[in-house]
Amino acid sequence: MDIWLSRQRYKIYTPRGKTMIDATIKLTSQPDKLKEILQTLKAILLSIRYEQGCISCHCYVDVEAENNIFFREEWKTREDLDVHLRSTHFGILIGAMKLLKNEPEIRFNTITSTDGAEAVKAARALPSPLCNGPGSGSAVNKNDFRKV
Numbered sequence: 001m002d003i004w005l006s007r008q009r010y011k012i013y014t015p016r017g018k019t020m021i022d023a024t025i026k027l028t029s030q031p032d033k034l035k036e037i038l039q040t041l042k043a044i045l046l047s048i049r050y051e052q053g054c055i056s057c058h059c060y061v062d063v064e065a066e067n068n069i070f071f072r073e074e075w076k077t078r079e080d081l082d083v084h085l086r087s088t089h090f091g092i093l094i095g096a097m098k099l100l101k102n103e104p105e106i107r108f109n110t111i112t113s114t115d116g117a118e119a120v121k122a123a124r125a126l127p128s129p130l131c132n133g134p135g136s137g138s139a140v141n142k143n144d145f146r147k148v
Contacts, residue, residue: 025071026105040096053080
C-alpha cells in the first residue's frame with residue numbers, strides 16, 4: 001500500500017479498501033530504570049524504521065509524567081505488523097518491558113483514513129456558542145447569552 005502526503009491538504013491518503021495499523025505502547029518506568037529503557041528504545045528505532053512496511057516509528061516522553069513513555073509505530077498492513085511482532089527488534093522491546101513494574105498498555109488501531117489541518121480548519125469555521133463568530137477567536141461576551 002502506498003501512502004503519500006498531500007502538501008496542500010495535509011491528509012494521508014490510503015487506496016480504497018486499504019488500511020494502515022497504528023501500534024501504541026505506553027510504558028510506565030520506575031525512575032531508576034528510565035534511562036536504561038530510553039537507551040534501549042533509542043537503539044532499536046532506526047532498525048525498526050527500515051523493516052518492511054514500517055511507515056514510522058517514534059518514542060515520546062510525557063512532559064507531565066516523565067516516567068511515561070509512548071512507543072508509536074505505523075505499519076502499512078497487518079501482515080507487516082505481524083512480521084515485526086516476531087522480529088528480533090520487538091524481542092528487544094519485550095526485554096525492555098520486563099524492566100517495568102507494571103504491564104505496558106498495548107493498542108493496535110486499524111486506520112482507514114486520516115485527516116489533518118483541513119479538519120481543524122473546517123471545524124473552526126463552524127459557529128460556536130462560546131465565541132462571537134466562526135473562527136473569530138474573540139472572548140465570550142455575556143451579551144451573547146440570554147437568561148432562561
